[in-house]
Amino acid sequence: MHSTDSPSADAGTQAVIDHLAARQQPIVAWLEDFLRIPSVSADPAFAPGMDTARRFLLERLRAIGLHEVQLLDGGGEPAVYGEWNGAPGKPTLMVYGHYDVQPADPLALWRTPPFEPATVDGRLYARGSSDVKGSTTIALETIAAFLAVRGGCPVNIKVFLEGEEETGSPSLRRLVERHRALLRADAVLSADGGRASAEVPTINTGARGNAQLEVRLRSAHKDLHSGRYGGGVRNALHEMARLIASLHHADGGVAVEGFHAGAQPPTPRQRADTAAFPYDEAAFFADVGGSDHGEPGYSARERITLRPALDVNGLWGGYTGEGGKTIVPCEAGAKLTARVVAGQDPGAVIRAVLRHLQAHCPPGCTLETVALHEGSPASTLAPAHPLVRAAEAVLERESGRRPIHVRLGASVPVTALFKETLGIDTLMFGFNLPDEDVHAPNEFFRLASIQQGARAWTLLLAELASYPPARFHGH
Numbered sequence: 148m149h150s151t152d153s154p155s156a157d158a159g160t161q162a163v164i165d166h167l168a169a170r171q172q173p174i175v176a177w178l179e180d181f182l183r184i185p186s187v188s189a190d191p192a193f194a195p196g197m198d199t200a201r202r203f204l205l206e207r208l209r210a211i212g213l214h215e216v217q218l219l220d221g222g223g224e225p226a227v228y229g230e231w232n233g234a235p236g237k238p239t240l241m242v243y244g245h246y247d248v249q250p251a252d253p254l255a256l257w258r259t260p261p262f263e264p265a266t267v268d269g270r271l272y273a274r275g276s277s278d279v280k281g282s283t284t285i286a287l288e289t290i291a292a293f294l295a296v297r298g299g300c301p302v303n304i305k306v307f308l309e310g311e312e313e314t315g316s317p318s319l320r321r322l323v324e325r326h327r328a329l330l331r332a333d334a335v336l337s338a339d340g341g342r343a344s345a346e347v348p349t350i351n352t353g354a355r356g357n358a359q360l361e362v363r364l365r366s367a368h369k370d371l372h373s374g375r376y377g378g379g380v381r382n383a384l385h386e387m388a389r390l391i392a393s394l395h396h397a398d399g400g401v402a403v404e405g406f407h408a409g410a411q412p413p414t415p416r417q418r419a420d421t422a423a424f425p426y427d428e429a430a431f432f433a434d435v436g437g438s439d440h441g442e443p444g445y446s447a448r449e450r451i452t453l454r455p456a457l458d459v460n461g462l463w464g465g466y467t468g469e470g471g472k473t474i475v476p477c478e479a480g481a482k483l484t485a486r487v488v489a490g491q492d493p494g495a496v497i498r499a500v501l502r503h504l505q506a507h508c509p510p511g512c513t514l515e516t517v518a519l520h521e522g523s524p525a526s527t528l529a530p531a532h533p534l535v536r537a538a539e540a541v542l543e544r545e546s547g548r549r550p551i552h553v554r555l556g557a558s559v560p561v562t563a564l565f566k567e568t569l570g571i572d573t574l575m576f577g578f579n580l581p582d583e584d585v586h587a588p589n590e591f592f593r594l595a596s597i598q599q600g601a602r603a604w605t606l607l608l609a610e611l612a613s614y615p616p617a618r619f620h621g622h
Contacts, residue, residue, distance in 0.1 A: 156605075156606060156609070159296075159297055160605060160609045162296050162297070163289075163292045163293055163296045163297065163605050164601070164602050164605050164606075166292045166295065166296045167288060167292045167598070167601040167602070168598055168601075168602075170288070170292070171597065171598060174284065174288050174597060174601075175271070175594065175597065177207070177284065177288075178264075178271070178276075178597075179264040179271070180203070181200075181275075181280050181284065182262065182264045182271075182273040182274070182275055182276055182280055183263065183264065183273075184196055184199050184200045184203060184262075185248075185251075185262045185274075186199070186200035186246050186248055186275070187247065187249070187250050187251070187274075187313075188224055188247035188248075188310060188311055188313050188314050189249070189250055189313060189314050190250055197224055197246075197247065197310060200246045200310075201218060201227055201246070201310070204227040204246060204308055205217075205218070205227060208227065208229035208287075208306060209229070211287070211290065211294055211295075212231065212291075212294045212295075213230060213231050213290075213304075213306060214229065214231060214232070215228070215230050215329075216228065216229040217229075219322055219329070220322065221318040221319065221320075221322025221323070221325055221326075222318045222321050223310075223318030223319075223322075224247065224309075224310030224318070225310060226307055226308060226309050226310060226322060227246065227306070227307075227308040227310075228307055228308075228326075228329070229306045230303075230304060230305045230306065231290070231294065231300055231303065231304045232303045233299045233300070233303070234299060234302055234612070236615075236616075237302045237612050238302050238303065238333040238334065238533075238614060238615070238616045238619055239302065239303035239304075239331070239332040239333050240302050240304060240305070240332060240333065240334055240335070240336050240608070240611065241305045241306075241330065241332040241334070241336070241565070241571070242286050242287075242305070242306045242336050242337075242338070243307050243308075243309070243335050243336070243337040243338065243339065243573070244282065244283030244287075244306075244307075244308050244309070244337070244338040245279055245283070245308060245309040245310065245311075245312035245313070245339060246283070246308050246309070246310055247309070247310050247311060247312055247313045247314070248280070248313060249274065249275075249278070249313050249586045251274045253588065256588035256589070257588045257589055258272070258588075258589055259272050259273075261588075261590075262274060264276070266594065269593060269595060270592070270593055270594070271591060271593075271594055272590065272591045273590065273591075274590055275590070276583075276591055276592035277341070277579040277583035277584070277591060277592045278313075278339075278579065278583075278585040278586065278590065279312075279338055279339045279341075279577060279579065280592075281578070281579060281596065281597070282339065282341065282577035282578050282579055283308065283338045283339075285338065285578055285600035285604055286306075286336070286338040286604060288601060289601050289604040289605050289608065290304055290306070292601070293605070293608070300608060301609050301611070301612035302608055302611055302612050303332075305329075312339065312559075312560070315357070315359060315520050315522055315523075315560060316523070316561065316564070317520065319560065319564055320564060320568065323564065323565070323568045323569065324568060327568070330569060331569065332569070332571055333571060333619040333620070334532075334534055334571050334573070334611075334619045335561070335562070335571055335572065335573035335574070336534070336573075336574055336576055336608075336611075337559065337562070337573050337574065337575045337576060337577065338576070338577050339561075339575060339577050340557075340559050340562075340576070340577050341575075341577040341578060341579035341581070342577070343424065343551075343553045343581065344424070345580055346425075347424065347551060348542040348545075348546045348548055348549075348550040348551070349424070349550055349551050349552070349553045350535060350538050350539060350542065350550045350551070350552050350574075351528075351553060351554070351555055351574070351575040351576075352527065352535060352554060353489070353525065353526050353527040353528055353554045353562075354525065354526050354554060354555035354556075354557060354559050354562060354575070355452070355456075355486040355488055355554070355555065355556055355557065355558055356486070356487040356488075356491070356493045356523050356524040356525040356558055356560075357484055357485065357486050357487065357493060357522040357560070358484065358485045358496060358522035359482070359483070359484050359497070359518065359519070360483045360484075360485075360497050360516070360518070360519050360520075361480065361481070361482045361483075361516075361517040361518040361519075362480070362481055362483075362501070362504060362514055362515065362516055362517060363478060363479070363514070363515045364383055364386055364387045364390065364480075364481075364508065364512055364513070364514050365383060365477060365478050365513050365515070366380070366382065366383040366386055366477055366478075366512045367383070367475070367477040368477065369477050370465075370474045370475065370476055370478075372473065372474065372475075373473040373474055374473060376475050377473075377475055380475060381511055381512060382475050383465075383475075383476045383477055383478050383479040383512070384464045384465050384476050384479050386479070386508075386509050386512050387462065387464065387480075387481060388462075389509075390481075390508065390509075390514075391459055391462060391481055393503070394457060394459075394500070394503065394504075395457070398442075398443050399440045399441040399442060400441075400442045400443060401455070401456075403457065403499055403500050403503045404499065405495070405499035405502075406455065406457065406496060406499055407455060407491075408491065408495065408496070408499070409490040409491040409492060409495075410454070410455055410487070410490055410491050411488065411490035413449060413453040413454075416552070417453055417554070418449065418453075420551050420552045421448055421449055421452065421453065421553075423551050424551050424553060426448050428446070432447075434582070441456070451556040452553065452554040452555065452556045453488065455485065455486060455487050455491065455496070456485070456486040456556075457484075457485050457486075457500065458483065458484055458486075459482070459483050460483060460484055461480070461481065461482040462479070462480070462481050462482075463479065463480050464476045464478055464479030464480060465479070483500065485500060485522075486556065486558065489524075489525045489527050490525075491524065491525065493522045493523060493524055494521035494522075497519060497520075497522070498519075501516060501519065522558070523558060523562075523564055524563045524567075525563065526559070526562035526563045526566065526573065528573065528622075529572075529622040530552065531622065532572055532574075532619070532622045533611065533614040533618050533619055534572060534573075534574035534611070534619075535574065536614075537607060537610040537613075537614065538550070538574060538576065538607060540610055541606045541607050541610050544606075545602075545603065545606070555575065559575060561573065562575070570620070571619070572619070576603070576604065577600075578596040578597075578599060578600035578603070579592060579596070580596070
């Protein structure tokens with residue numbers, strides 16, 4: 148059996164796998180062109196890059212043979228859409244990815260320019276390579292291969308490529324509601340949400356939700372001379388530091404009243420799967436130079452995937468330029484995110500955090516809410532869902548090992564939103580790996596993942612075709 152042969156593929160499916168293997172070089176070249184586009188959704192200065200990315204994707208969807216290729220507008224960054232509906236009686240799958248990326252800052256820490264793809268030792272370095280242009284490319288190229296080799300896909304396809312995933316999907320709900328009829332499907336297969344391990348087959352059966360908050364504390368009308376006022380007035384930075392410190396107990400547990408409201412405890416199956424996943428805690432912390440700290444009573448992996456968390460993402464104020472400046476700062480800012488689990492309302496959780504900060508704001512200071520995003524709830528995929536069953540069958544036949552069910556500690560807002568608005572479930576089937584420096588300098592994607600992912604996506608689409616559409620509903 149040569150390297151592209153699959154033990155679970157029929158002749159037609161194997162032909163698609165072979166076609167993808169033979170096209171590795173042009174696939175990588177297309178991905179590199181995609182990565183050169185600075186599609187940073189968080190910064191308005193990159194609006195031209197966002198527009199370029201949309202045009203780039205529209206061209207590709209038309210070229211591979213999709214129909215109804217268009218932009219879907221919800222009032223923010225449009226989504227890119229295309230469909231193929233030539234498999235009557237078969238399920239309709241929405242294939243999700245996103246074309247926006249995180250800002251590349253701090254630029255000085257990149258070893259190669261973030262928007263000039265560079266391959267080093269089988270790793271493709273660029274912003275967005277792992278999150279999630281690499282896996283999005285795998286999904287699109289798999290669809291293209293079915294259309295090129297067999298003249299059609301085993302299931303009906305609706306491609307949906309979001310442009311706001313990295314900013315919390317603020318207009319996604321309006322977009323989906325506006326285009327509800329067009330987006331009707333039986334399930335979602337997501338290129339976002341990667342593998343938990345390169346060695347052990349895993350299936351993502353859920354993710355934490357999230358919410359965001361930004362506050363500003365003021366202690367005076369203006370910055371003050373520390374020689375005239377130091378020691379005699381409140382310092383905004385001192386007060387903000389105390390305020391932020393009050394959010395957690397010394398042992399790392401969250402001290403906010405109501406923060407854990409509604410949180411469903413981990414099920415025995417979830418804790419057993421978490422324990423079965425090969426996970427070296429010491430190596431996990433050593434790899435990033437960190438140390439074990441957090442809610443007592445849970446392992447590190449349980450805390451990261453099965454429990455809520457509250458983190459300060461930014462804290463600033465005063466003078467940060469070269470040299471010194473002897474002032475008592477009058478203003479300090481902070482940005483926070485909450486990760487929530489099944490059973491929790493992310494809006495209620497982040498408002499509990501805000502109430503805590505307001506209640507602990509010291510006399511003589513004011514606390515302003517600069518931004519509050521209620522985000523999205525946690526998502527859960529039932530073990531008996533056809534998406535899970537099909538993925539289990541493919542991965543077990545390919546690897547010879549029973550896949551372990553895992554949950555993501557990160558958030559993929561579209562999973563919960565599609566469930567709420569369209570009534571459909573999502574399987575996250577991305578092929579990025581945890582060590583690929585997502586959201587950090589020197590982000591990379593393993594080139595080997597392209598062929599591995601394309602083979603797995605091919606087999607999964609073929610496997611899903613064996614389920615009638617009605618089986619995807621009611622879970």
